[in-house]
Amino acid sequence: MCQCEGATTTTTTMGRMPDQEQSPPFVDVSPLHRIPLVFVNLLVFAVSCVVAFACISSIVDRGSEISFRRRSLLVSFVVNRDITALLFSLLMMVITFTGFVGALRENVGFLQCYIQGTCLLILLDILFVAATVTLPYLTKNKAHSIFSIELIVSYRDNPDYGKLVDYAQSTFECCGVTSERYRDWDQNLYFNCSKTNPSVERCSVPSSCCKPPDGDDVDTRLRRRFCGSGVLAGTEQQAWSKIYTRNCVDAFQSFVGAHTIVVLGVGIGIYTVIAALHYLATSVHDEILSLTHLYDRYYQKLNQGYPAWMAGREVAQEMSSADRRLVIRGARPTWIGRFYFRRY
Template identity: 30%
Template sequence: MGSLIITRTFIKYSLFAFNIIFWLLGTVLLVIAIWSKTEKGNLMDFNSMAVDPATVLLIVGAVMFWIGFFGWVGALRENVKFLQVFATSLVILFLGEAAVGILAFVMKEKVREVVEEHMFDAIKAYRDDSDLRDAVNVAQRTFKCCGVRNFTDWQENVYFKCCNEGIESCGVPYSCCKMDLQVNLFCGVKIMDYTTEEYCTNTNQYVPMNHIKKEVSADDQIYQTGCLVTMEGWFNTNLYYIGGAAIGVAIVQIGGVWLAQSLTHKIKSVSAGYYHQK
């Protein structure tokens, strides 16, 4: 009987600690998401709920809050129904993650097309949304890239298009530049060489990659590879680490289900009088 009580207490408080962390993380994500929605608006307004970071945070935070709440209360109060809701929710979450992973692998070309489309949308809206602009700059500086496929993709933005007469025309954002510590906001200005008659009459034609002013020396000044290509390379290079992290998350979720089921079993056993003191 003593060992049963010790085991039950250990499982109870292990599950309680697991869920209090889970619940707190969900609460933090919810607060950030609600703040983003009310104060900052959509960080990436692509007319798609799926790619709005604030919406993603809101959904993830709500799910974590829901699961953590039922697991926390279920463990603390030894409520079998709450524990069953918690375990079922974790199983559904695990199956959903597995389904998304499988679909992403099977339909990777379609996923790539969708990501590429939204990245071009981000380029087009670069000057219209300060949060989006910051996100793009961070991505380009982090992954040491420029544009989607290459730096000429910035011709999709009206401010950087060569046919525009503004100061940024025929250039790229400063985050495309190869800088270590000192930031030069004008290092990407007017780096391309073009002919008005050839490229401004055809709005669908880019200035070719090799049309860069000689004095700029683009190989030394800006990154030419696009972020989609660079990110794909990073993903492939770190595939084992990403897979390991996914397996780790799965183990944690399965462990949570096991703790909930074990505690439920012991609660039911005691309630049924299965254990008795000899």
């Protein structure tokens, strides 16, 4: 975009007359780059604030239930999903705030932080897709070491553990974590088959291990709720007729393997959006540096005694062949600058 005061005045074939233009050339950052960057980052920032507020409310409500003791780092963040979501939303708030302010106020420092933030998000996206896609190809021993038996042992001790295990077993139609499958529950204090166990759930497994019976009446739901009773004391065949006997690690690996294309599609979609924002931020950043250099040179010429029309023309001539100098200063000419310099 280029605006010059006095552009409609009469000019000679040699150029503008000295007294016919006393204002600097007006060149602005491309709105095609800046405006989408402003609104997209504002929208994501607002959504991140809502998510962060919801996560904080959940954490406050749960209070003492949250604990990282006796847990691996991975399991801790999987179980405490509100904490994981809070950390990610805070990260998004910081990144999108720098992008919004940087694009709105044309602030080079904020835009540099935003560009680095988008690089971090791209890296996280690639790591997530890579980890999800390679999970089905992990050896069983490696997968079992990641998903600890501690989930089973602490099933009744923490509501988060219970919810996570029940969700996994009912969703992936499995029971247990390790190669022992449903017999993992023999290691739980409340379900083990030892004679000293006074629990009414002795030799049982949770109802989330049960195969869904036909029907939805009260009797059917009660049978499902207590279908795991005494399973650990019976044979494999008896267990198979009532509950899922595959372990959840194998079930999850199979599930991810069957949905690899979907995961790749989502990952590529997220990557495309972040890469587009990265491109817009880089373009705005470079345009600001180019325009800053243009105006610096323009006013330097004015301070040296040049008339405005001559200063503008000489700066345009210098900038049209200043690729090397701009690279040294940490920027490069953008299409906005080149378009202006050709027209001048």
